[in-house]
Amino acid sequence: MPSQASLLRLAPQKHKHAILEPMALIGREIASSLIERKVNRRAPQFAPAGQSTQMIIGASPENDFQILRLSQGLYKKMNLKRVYYSAYMPVTADNRLPVLASPPLLREHRLYQADWLLRFYGFSAEEILSEDAPHLDESFDPKTAWALRHPEFFPVEINRADYATLLRVPGIGVLSAKRIIAARRFSLITHESIKKIGVVLKRAKYFIICSGRPFEKSDQQPAHIRQQLLLGESRGPLILPLPRQLVLPGLFA
């Protein structure tokens, strides 16, 4: 359960401290064992597989921002290896249990995407979400959503940007960012060769330039990119963005 209140409501026999204190202890032990192993390679490992935990999503009223901030804290303070999220699926029918129309599987998926951003892409929970917009966008992955909110960060020059900047481009992952950095030591990366590297151009083409030349001719406004991404991505019925999502911070600034 992502918070004390829902833990009290759904599992009153459990206590926050009884769960968090052993986790913190394991986290401290893992951290000290890592330091010891830096000095002596043969020092015994503590919990070599790492520590993990699981959160039930959708059974309690926490928003995504609270959940992500909790995961971020767990990763930073308790040295967790993984936080798992599972969409709540009722096993038995009982009128005291929360009722959902369907298990929030898409929400679970978006949380995992955001979790990856926390662990491998150098994002913080406060960058992905905020108090004002505490839920992850259903129609875009969190990285694209972040990119659309930050038009001042783009376009990124593929041939010069550093690793951390490349990682923030939607459609460029850890592997393609490393490949770009390895390949550009030999020669400039051109429009043709970027496809071969494994970059997902469907999303990346709106956010990158190669040697000063953009992929898309027209001057891209975030609202326009958003429309095009939605048109390109939706298979079957087109998902139209809700009116409130069309108002972007930074668009009229």
Next chain:
Amino acid sequence: MNRYLYDGTADGLLSAIAWILEEEPDPEKVNLSERKDTLFEEGFTIGTDATQAESLFFRLKQHAPDAAHTLYSFMLAEKEGMETSLLHYVSLAFKHGDRVKGYITHPAVRDIVNVAKKAGRELHRMKGLLRFEKLQDGAYLAKMEPDYNIIHPLAYHFLSRLRAQHWFLYDVKRRTAAQWNNRTLQFGTIEQFTTPALSEEEKKVQALWQAFFKTIAIPHRKNLRLQKSNMPMKYWKYLVEKQDE
């Protein structure tokens, strides 16, 4: 652009590459292909020299061990029509060392690395999917039909694992075989292959294995797509557990 030809053997290819790297000022502008003796074929034929080929490989191994490993895996694949790419790859590997594998924007490097990766992947899979069967005389036989010619590295892999046994590997498609007789490892080709009889014990073991494979499966957790991706269907022909389906 200069055009060169070689005789179509692996040694010939490597010695041709060694010769071009030695003589040509700019090997990346050279074209190399197999000699087919057709009417309009042009180009200078380079003779085969096994010592040259070997020395090229050892020099590359000293200079760029990763690139030498890629070259070895690529040679297992026996791909035709990629000689020019290989020449450019080796030339770049001598120039840049092991960093060359990052140069995937270069078409030659990309092609060679991709083919080598496929061959290496098949070698790894075959280490797990090879099935030895005990014959009547106590020897073990494993048949396989891999896409790439991986019998050499595979035999050395099993040499360090099954030293006490007497075993054969047989590549059905290429008719090549490897034999370990407790003392020496030999490679050769087989003209005519007759399937030898299995020992009684082996038949019992196979029946038990098939029964085990069937009963251990949980029907609710069946995931045929996953099974096929870890154990591709092209290998099922020689898998003991797949025989009775």
